[in-house]
Structures are given as structure tokens and as C-alpha cells.
Amino acid sequence: MGELSLNDIVHRVEELPALPNVTYKVLKLTSDPKTTIPELSDVITKDQVLTAKVLRMANSAYYGYARRIYSIDEAVVVLGFSTIRSLVMAASVFNVLDKEFQGYFLPKGDLWKHSMLTALTARLLAKRTGYELPDQAFVAGLLHDIGKVVLNTYMTKAFHSVLSKVNETRIAFMEAERDILGFDHAVVGARVAEKWNLPEALVEAIGKHHCPREATNNPKLTSIVHIADAASMSMGIGLGGDGLLYPFDGFATDQLNLTKNIIEEVMAEIADSLIDAETLMED
Numbered sequence: 001m002g003e004l005s006l007n008d009i010v011h012r013v014e015e016l017p018a019l020p021n022v023t024y025k026v027l028k029l030t031s032d033p034k035t036t037i038p039e040l041s042d043v044i045t046k047d048q049v050l051t052a053k054v055l056r057m058a059n060s061a062y063y064g065y066a067r068r069i070y071s072i073d074e075a076v077v078v079l080g081f082s083t084i085r086s087l088v089m090a091a092s093v094f095n096v097l098d099k100e101f102q103g104y105f106l107p108k109g110d111l112w113k114h115s116m117l118t119a120l121t122a123r124l125l126a127k128r129t130g131y132e133l134p135d136q137a138f139v140a141g142l143l144h145d146i147g148k149v150v151l152n153t154y155m156t157k158a159f160h161s162v163l164s165k166v167n168e169t170r171i172a173f174m175e176a177e178r179d180i181l182g183f184d185h186a187v188v189g190a191r192v193a194e195k196w197n198l199p200e201a202l203v204e205a206i207g208k209h210h211c212p213r214e215a216t217n218n219p220k221l222t223s224i225v226h227i228a229d230a231a232s233m234s235m236g237i238g239l240g241g242d243g244l245l246y247p248f249d250g251f252a253t254d255q256l257n258l259t260k261n262i263i264e265e266v267m268a269e270i271a272d273s274l275i276d277a278e279t280l281m282e283d
């Protein structure tokens, strides 16, 4: 198994399904302040599966409100445009992430759970550290490992060399990717985000989530995703090799003025909604 060419990767990224049309419509509508609630909810409710998923998340303990939310109209009013937008994103990538990724030792469901957990942690971290766009942090957390979806086939073929490399040298999984494939999932993930026309800040946060100090566009967002990723690893979900040797980067903790207290509080709060993240979307 030799190194891949950039061309191979570009092709694989091209093969990845585009986001559904309805998702782009929602992204557009929610970023336009002139959009009305009925306009937004009309677009969502035309898609029954999407509607069911959004309502399910809106009613999860994490977003929990005192009473049940029965309609998208209500959800939009209670949660607001930007949260609805992030829930629609989550619903849209569920099928892409909820698979087995053998090349990463991830049984079916684990990448979804890890992504969702990272998203929820990122959102909470954003709120605790005064980052103005918590729902953007959620989406960045949700998509941070999307590159694994693309590289999985190659990693599966290289499974044994990856395994022995990681075991022999105890190097981080990502270095094994680079050594064996010539690319890592963060770089490839950034390409996916570009293909999906996501904003530059998201492209960067995905591309640099293992090296936040290289972020120049939005180091705060990248730092939030980095910490959220490492924190959700330490909760033991979706380790998939990435969990090895993965401490918080000091650059990221400095960027966010993170104290041990904040991290512990966030993790305790997330642990409470953990079961929820696991069951979210599962039938």
C-alpha cells in the first residue's frame, strides 16, 4: 500500500454525497435576518424524516425544555435560527457518520456518537468561554472527523500496517495516517468542508483540530473543537485509535483561558447528557 496522491483524495471527496438540498436551503434561510419563522419551518417540514430528527433532538435532555416541542414552528421559536440550523446539519450528516469505520477500529455508531458528543461539548465550551457563536462550534465539532469517512477505505486496506505502526511506535494515530497514506483525516476533512461550501472558519477548525496552534483564521473556534474532541475522547466514546496520546494542547487552553474548573464542569454537564447523545437518532 503506497502513499495516495492528492488526486486519489480529491476523487474520493468528490464521491462523497453532497449535503441534501434542504440543508442548503436551511443554511441560506437561517443566515438571512429577513427570513420569517413560517418560511423556515415550511422548508423543514416538507421533509418528514428531517422533521422527525430535528424534533427528536429538540426534545432531547440536552436542549431540554420544560414541555415537549411538537412542531417545527415551536422548535424554531424556542431554539432560534442558529440552533435549528445546527440540528439540521446534524440530521443531514447522520447517515454519513453512522457507519462502521473499520480502518479506524470504529464499530457502527461510534463515529456518530463521538461526533455528536464533540459537537455538544464544543457548544457548551463556547458558551462557557464567551465564544459568540456556540452553534457554529457545534457544527465544527460535529464535522471535525469527517475526513475519516473518506480515508476509511484506504485505512481498512492498510489496517495491519496501521495497527503494527501504532503498536510499535505508540505514535499518534494521525501520524500513522500520514506515514502510511501521506494524508491525515484532518486535512482531508477540510477538503470535504470546502466541497460542501462551508465557511472558512469551519474548514480551518476541521483541518487543524489536532494542531490548533496552526489556525490563523479563527484560532478560538479551532481551539474549542480541539478541546471538545480531546474531552469527548477522555469520556471513552469513539476512541478509534485517535484516543492514543491525545492531551489538551496548551495553545488551545490559553486561547480560551480555560481553567481546570471550566473543563471539569463542562465534562460533568456533558456526561449527564451522554446517554442522550448515544440514543439520539437511533431507532
Ligand SMILES: [Fe+2]
Pocket: 144, 145, 185, 186, 209, 210, 229, 242
Ligand atoms: Fe480527529
Ligand SMILES: [Fe+2]
Pocket: 114, 118, 144, 145, 229, 242
Ligand atoms: Fe475526533
